[in-house]
Amino acid sequence: MAAKMADEKVERPRLEPGDVTDIVAYMRGDTPGAAVLDLAYAQAGSPQAGQALFTQKGCSHCHAIAGVGGSVGPDLGVQRAQEHVGEMAAGLWNHGPKMWAKMKELGRPVPKLSDTEMADLLAYLYFVQYMGQAGNATRGRDLFHEKACAGCHSAGAEGRKGAKDLTASSAVRSPFNWAAAVWNHPVDPEKTGEGLPPAPFDDDEMRDLVAFLRSSPGAK
Numbered sequence: 001m002a003a004k005m006a007d008e009k010v011e012r013p014r015l016e017p018g019d020v021t022d023i024v025a026y027m028r029g030d031t032p033g034a035a036v037l038d039l040a041y042a043q044a045g046s047p048q049a050g051q052a053l054f055t056q057k058g059c060s061h062c063h064a065i066a067g068v069g070g071s072v073g074p075d076l077g078v079q080r081a082q083e084h085v086g087e088m089a090a091g092l093w094n095h096g097p098k099m100w101a102k103m104k105e106l107g108r109p110v111p112k113l114s115d116t117e118m119a120d121l122l123a124y125l126y127f128v129q130y131m132g133q134a135g136n137a138t139r140g141r142d143l144f145h146e147k148a149c150a151g152c153h154s155a156g157a158e159g160r161k162g163a164k165d166l167t168a169s170s171a172v173r174s175p176f177n178w179a180a181a182v183w184n185h186p187v188d189p190e191k192t193g194e195g196l197p198p199a200p201f202d203d204d205e206m207r208d209l210v211a212f213l214r215s216s217p218g219a220k
């Protein structure tokens with residue numbers, strides 16, 4: 001299509017956020033206010049399958065995810081504003097010509113992607129943003145004390161001796177386990193002994209704290 005457009009001297013348009021979803025809605029014949037969301041949900045891909053495809057299809061040859069992988073194209077794991085799938089498609093369209101030129105230059109095949117494979121790849125690229133970057137364990141160790149967790153818990157050799165060792169808790173196995181554990185955390189003074197001190201967490205502090213707990217040799 002890019003070659004044909006050049007032949008015919010049709011300028012390749014740049015797609016802005018929202019353009020793809022609007023064009024698709026028009027082509028699908030949507031009427032304003034019609035419920036079409038379930039269509040999108042039905043096609044959501046698997047981040048796990050997408051991760052494998054990212055290597056199989058050669059994307060990792062040119063792209064890194066948070067620093068790991070090739071450096072020919074941009075790192076696709078860096079944090080950006082939450083992109084929805086329409087914006088991701090616009091990105092592929094906008095960057096396509098330069099990307100394909102680079103593939104040609106490096107003698108790499110342009111991979112074909114089925115609908116399912118594209119859904120899996122985009123789900124993966126979305127998921128790496130959603131999971132965020134790795135935390136800073138050194139900062140996390142300070143936070144364990146600053147946020148008063150150490151008053152009621154231990155973490156390996158640190159904190160209150162004999163108290164529940166958080167490094168051994170299944171809570172640190174994944175961010176989802178952690179979110180459930182902090183949601184369920186007792187607040188009742190009868191259960192916590194002295195009541196829970198207010199310890200608001202900013203931005204990445206919880207991420208760093210979990211990185212510290214996971215870095216312990218005894219962590220599950």
Ligand code: HEC
Pocket residue numbers: 054057058059060061062063072073074076091092094095096098099102103104106108111121
């Ligand atoms: C031969 C190297 C190469 C390969 C292989 C490659 N890309 Fe790219 N990609 C690039 C380059 C270079 C750019 C930047 C193009 C530009 O600046 O317009 C890019 C841009 C992108 C962008 C837009 C990034 C942004 O900042 O918005 C996405 C998304 C993307 N590629 C996804 C993929 C996926 C998915 C695959 C595998 C199916 C892939 N690329 C394979 C070189 C490559």
Ligand code: HEC
Pocket residue numbers: 147148149150151152153164166169170171181182185186191192193194195196197199
């Ligand atoms: C006043 C005491 C107290 C303080 C302070 C406290 N906790 Fe707890 N925490 C508890 C009690 C009690 C439980 C539930 C019983 C148990 O598992 O020991 C618990 C359970 C947990 C669990 C679940 C452990 C599991 O495996 O079930 C996590 C995770 C946790 N706390 C994290 C924290 C973090 C992070 C902080 C600091 C921000 C903190 N707690 C501060 C008393 C406290």
